[in-house]
Amino acid sequence: MTGGLWRDALRRLAADRAAITGLVVLGLLTMAALAGPLLVDWRQDQIDWEHMAVPPFAVEGHWLGTDRLGRDLLVRTLHGLRVSLAIALAATLVALVIGVAWGALAGYLRGRTDALMMRFVDVLYALPLVFFVIILTVVFGRGPVTLLVAIGAFGWLTMARIVRGQALSLREREFVEAAIVGGAGTARIVVRHIVPNLLGPVIVYATLTVPQVILVESFLSFLGIGIQEPLASLGNLIADGAREMETAPWMLAVPAGCLVLLVFAFNFLGDGLRDALDPRDR
Amino acid sequence: MALLEIRRLAVDFTGPRRVRAVDGVDLDIGREECVAIVGESGSGKSQLLLACVGLLAANGRAQGSVRFEGRELLGAGDPAAAVRGGGIGFVFQDAGGSLTPHLRIGDQLAEAAVAVRGASWQSARADAVRMLERVQLPAAAQQCARYPHELSGGMRQRVAIALALMPRPQLLFADEPTTALDVTVQADVVALLAALCRDLGMALVLVTHDLGVVASLAARIAVMYAGRIVELADAERFLRQPRHPYGAGLLASVPTLAAAAGPMATIAGAPPAPGTAFAGCRFEPRCGRAEARCRVEDPALVAGDGGLVACHFPLDAGPQP
Amino acid sequence: MSALLELRGVTVRYRLHGARQAPLTAVDDVSFGLDAGEMLGLVGESGCGKSTLGRAILRLVPLASGEIHWDGDRVDALGAGAFRRLRSELQYVFQDPNACLDPRMTIAQSVAEPLRALMPALDARQRTQRVLQLLSEAGLQAEFGARYPHQLSGGQLQRAVIARALVPDPRFVVFDEPVSALDVSVQGQIVNLLAGIRRGRGLAGLFISHNLAVVASLCERVMVMFRGRIVETATSAALIAAPLHPYTRALLDAVPSLDPGERARALRRRVLPVADGTPVSAAGCAYALRCPLAVSRCRTERPAPVPAGAGREVACHRAAEWPAGLPAGAPS
Numbered sequence: 001m002t003g004g005l006w007r008d009a010l011r012r013l014a015a016d017r018a019a020i021t022g023l024v025v026l027g028l029l030t031m032a033a034l035a036g037p038l039l040v041d042w043r044q045d046q047i048d049w050e051h052m053a054v055p056p057f058a059v060e061g062h063w064l065g066t067d068r069l070g071r072d073l074l075v076r077t078l079h080g081l082r083v084s085l086a087i088a089l090a091a092t093l094v095a096l097v098i099g100v101a102w103g104a105l106a107g108y109l110r111g112r113t114d115a116l117m118m119r120f121v122d123v124l125y126a127l128p129l130v131f132f133v134i135i136l137t138v139v140f141g142r143g144p145v146t147l148l149v150a151i152g153a154f155g156w157l158t159m160a161r162i163v164r165g166q167a168l169s170l171r172e173r174e175f176v177e178a179a180i181v182g183g184a185g186t187a188r189i190v191v192r193h194i195v196p197n198l199l200g201p202v203i204v205y206a207t208l209t210v211p212q213v214i215l216v217e218s219f220l221s222f223l224g225i226g227i228q229e230p231l232a233s234l235g236n237l238i239a240d241g242a243r244e245m246e247t248a249p250w251m252l253a254v255p256a257g258c259l260v261l262l263v264f265a266f267n268f269l270g271d272g273l274r275d276a277l278d279p280r281d282r
Numbered sequence: 283m284a285l286l287e288i289r290r291l292a293v294d295f296t297g298p299r300r301v302r303a304v305d306g307v308d309l310d311i312g313r314e315e316c317v318a319i320v321g322e323s324g325s326g327k328s329q330l331l332l333a334c335v336g337l338l339a340a341n342g343r344a345q346g347s348v349r350f351e352g353r354e355l356l357g358a359g360d361p362a363a364a365v366r367g368g369g370i371g372f373v374f375q376d377a378g379g380s381l382t383p384h385l386r387i388g389d390q391l392a393e394a395a396v397a398v399r400g401a402s403w404q405s406a407r408a409d410a411v412r413m414l415e416r417v418q419l420p421a422a423a424q425q426c427a428r429y430p431h432e433l434s435g436g437m438r439q440r441v442a443i444a445l446a447l448m449p450r451p452q453l454l455f456a457d458e459p460t461t462a463l464d465v466t467v468q469a470d471v472v473a474l475l476a477a478l479c480r481d482l483g484m485a486l487v488l489v490t491h492d493l494g495v496v497a498s499l500a501a502r503i504a505v506m507y508a509g510r511i512v513e514l515a516d517a518e519r520f521l522r523q524p525r526h527p528y529g530a531g532l533l534a535s536v537p538t539l540a541a542a543a544g545p546m547a548t549i550a551g552a553p554p555a556p557g558t559a560f561a562g563c564r565f566e567p568r569c570g571r572a573e574a575r576c577r578v579e580d581p582a583l584v585a586g587d588g589g590l591v592a593c594h595f596p597l598d599a600g601p602q603p
Numbered sequence: 604m605s606a607l608l609e610l611r612g613v614t615v616r617y618r619l620h621g622a623r624q625a626p627l628t629a630v631d632d633v634s635f636g637l638d639a640g641e642m643l644g645l646v647g648e649s650g651c652g653k654s655t656l657g658r659a660i661l662r663l664v665p666l667a668s669g670e671i672h673w674d675g676d677r678v679d680a681l682g683a684g685a686f687r688r689l690r691s692e693l694q695y696v697f698q699d700p701n702a703c704l705d706p707r708m709t710i711a712q713s714v715a716e717p718l719r720a721l722m723p724a725l726d727a728r729q730r731t732q733r734v735l736q737l738l739s740e741a742g743l744q745a746e747f748g749a750r751y752p753h754q755l756s757g758g759q760l761q762r763a764v765i766a767r768a769l770v771p772d773p774r775f776v777v778f779d780e781p782v783s784a785l786d787v788s789v790q791g792q793i794v795n796l797l798a799g800i801r802r803g804r805g806l807a808g809l810f811i812s813h814n815l816a817v818v819a820s821l822c823e824r825v826m827v828m829f830r831g832r833i834v835e836t837a838t839s840a841a842l843i844a845a846p847l848h849p850y851t852r853a854l855l856d857a858v859p860s861l862d863p864g865e866r867a868r869a870l871r872r873r874v875l876p877v878a879d880g881t882p883v884s885a886a887g888c889a890y891a892l893r894c895p896l897a898v899s900r901c902r903t904e905r906p907a908p909v910p911a912g913a914g915r916e917v918a919c920h921r922a923a924e925w926p927a928g929l930p931a932g933a934p935s
Binding site for chain 3: 322323435464465466467468469491492493494495497498521531532533535536537538539544545546547548549550552553555
């Protein structure tokens with residue numbers, strides 16, 4: 001029976017031009033990231049000794065130019081997009097699952113349990129991310145998985161805080177009290193009444209988390225504890241490009257443009273989803 | 283010339299569906315006159331007021347004409363801005379919401395006088411105290427130093443009224459000024475509004491769903507239903523002998539002690555949802571007197587017996603005293 | 604002990620923000636009994652603790668002290684699990700029908716929810732049947748079951764809320780201002796519906812309202828509450844005809860009169876300055892600050908509820924001075 005609400009939400013989403021544009025752009029970027037590298041003749045770590053640092057459209061075969069080492073920028077950007085998207089989506093998913101469960105439970109139970117759960121969050125907040133990542137790298141070695149664990153371990157904190165705030169206010173709403181009077185237990189109330197009603201802000205925050213994670217990843221990569229050469233990510237491509245900004249601006253423009261496109265698409269989609277998921281049609 | 287002349291006022295809201303909240307309203311407010319607009323939620327009564335002072339929500343649009351002392355208030359460029367606060371004061375239902383939480387109430391009141399009348403801060407502060415005394419706030423001078431959250435609901439509503447009166451408007455709009463208040467305080471606020479109008483020579487338009495509030499205050503009563511005025515009459519006449527079946531039903535539904543014990547009077551059905559399309563009379567689906575004609579022909583608001591009524595089969599006027 | 608529900612010295616305190624402040628006593632030493640099938644009225648202004656009292660009975664807020672007896676057994680000390688079994692007998696109708704239905708559930712889902720927990724023996728088909736039966740008892744056609752709360756009007760929503768409260772076949776329901784959020788023309792429909800349901804089921808209840816006229820049309824007996832204390836208890840008829848407590852008089856005066864002849868009187872009414880909210884000494888009468896009849900004893904000594912004949916009780920030091928009740932109009 002809940003199908004009705006989801007169908008309504010989909011219909012409202014379909015009517016939202018900005019959200020649909022965001023969705024289409026995201027779809028295209030994802031497809032390009034997955035299938036694109038197969039269609040390009042170059043590998044991401046392959047060096048073209050004839051063409052180093054050529055601008056876009058200057059040489060046949062290197063449509064978006066090459067970097068200082070003569071590696072094809074198109075294929076590197078597509079690979080970077082793939083890595084960044086994967087890390088961002090996975091980290092956001094981790095944040096979503098842990099953060100929503102943790103926050104909803106703390107907010108609903110209130111009192112001492114809430115205080116304990118949120119103090120734990122505060123303690124984690126106080127740990128410097130970089131320090132944590134360095135320790136993880138020492139223990140598990142460098143790589144996308146270590147990065148994912150590190151970002152995921154921190155990403156859910158803000159989500160938990162947001163969700164807890166929402167859950168606290170939902171807890172005071174009369175329909176939750178009505179459910180208690182109706183004999184519903186804690187689990188049912190959290191799953192059926194609290195979580196569905198805080199989806200709106202959660203989804204918006206999740207769509208904001210994705211670009212945030214990409215930026216954190218690029219920052220860590222820039223420091224040399226993230227994704228390492230010759231592997232590409234949007235982060236280290238932008239970091240490289242920033243160094244060559246004056247002599248080879250396309251090296252910055254291509255991955256940065258890709259990131260901007262990604263962030264816009266996620267934000268448009270997030271806004272659209274929030275409006276569409278509100279059961280009141282305004 | 284009336285102080286406020288509303289002609290063919292219509293208010294539309296755009297969105298997933300277009301909703302017409304006010305549909306062709308004509309109303310004159312005379313100087314120093316107190317008019318009440320009564321109706322249920324969704325009747326368009328609040329939107330009518332908001333449209334007059336250019337405070338509609340972003341997706342709302344007003345058509346028609348509203349003239350205040352002959353000046354047109356509708357049109358491009360927000361011409362109503364000139365009268366907001368100055369010529370026309372506004373008291374909202376939620377008194378707490380119309381006071382800024384982080385400013386002392388004395389400063390808020392003085393600011394209104396400084397901004398609108400160009401008074402000096404010193405004289406404005408003295409004015410604020412006098413106005414708070416006028417609205418019967420105990421220990422007015424000390425209250426000036428307090429913040430809105432330190433006051434009770436009834437006191438906040440008095441401060442909100444004082445705030446609206448600071449620029450000395452000629453016309454005060456009050457949108458459900460008593461609804462959020464306790465029953466024992468409601469009567470006080472109503473009596474206060476009546477006294478203020480009398481003393482300051484100010485006209486008052488009171489919007490409410492509570493006929494009990496209106497009964498003791500208004501000279502004329504306009505009954506709104508689904509965006510239209512369906513009856514407009516002197517308060518005495520209306521309370522004694524309403525002519526529109528909806529007006530009569532509304533009057534009968536007010537719970538009174540005389541009629542306590544036993545079933546309460548009701549109007550069948552529910553008010554139409556916003557955006558409903560009508561062929562005939564808007565009240566026909568709920569009306570006990572409806573006939574075939576009511577379903578197809580929209581009754582016009584016509585004069586008769588000391589008032590206006592929009593009904594094909596109005597209730598008997600009864601013998602005139 | 605014949606009462607179905609009995610409260611003895613029930614007190615509820617809220618801890619305020621800032622732990623240093625003294626807790627706020629929302630319900631202060633309230634005792635009353637309620638017979639099977641009786642609808643008891645509870646009037647007072649917002650913030651007087653009447654909703655808190657209703658919530659305390661249903662254990663939505665904890666008691667600071669006092670006892671609640673249901674059907675002869677003490678229930679306030681029961682564990683959460685044991686109390687949940689009682690939930691099918693005690694139900695609650697909330698004030699704002701817009702807020703007390705989950706916006707993401709259909710009406711039928713909301714109405715069916717108590718059945719899952721409180722009548723686990725029913726299968727899905729029986730549940731559906733029961734929901735439809737209750738919707739129809741509350742005056743809603745079956746098609747409303749598939750709709751969402753935002754698609755219904757206020758009156759229809761309140762019918763759905765009433766159906767949900769009745770679905771586990773309770774013997775006692777708290778009606779917390781069930782009509783005050785509704786349009787005037789619809790209020791009467793809901794009050795009359797409740798009167799019919801009550802007669803049909805022999806339902807007992809606590810009907811909370813700020814409007815004495817509404818309470819009087821539904822309840823034989825009414826309690827008047829002020830700042831957490833019951834100040835007067837009497838039959839509706841006696842309360843209206845001859846109020847003994849000055850606060851009851853003020854409440855009666857606040858019920859609007861539509862008689863054009865009384866307009867002039869109301870307009871001449873002296874505008875009383877509002878009480879400035881100074882807390883009264885806990886030892887005194889809570890109403891002393893606003894009471895035009897207060898004497899010095901009222902400020903220092905708290906009046907206890909005393910019998911005033913014919914099942915009446917009043918908590919006022921001076922009530923004996925006006926055995927025939929206080930006359931209308933502001934007493935001086």
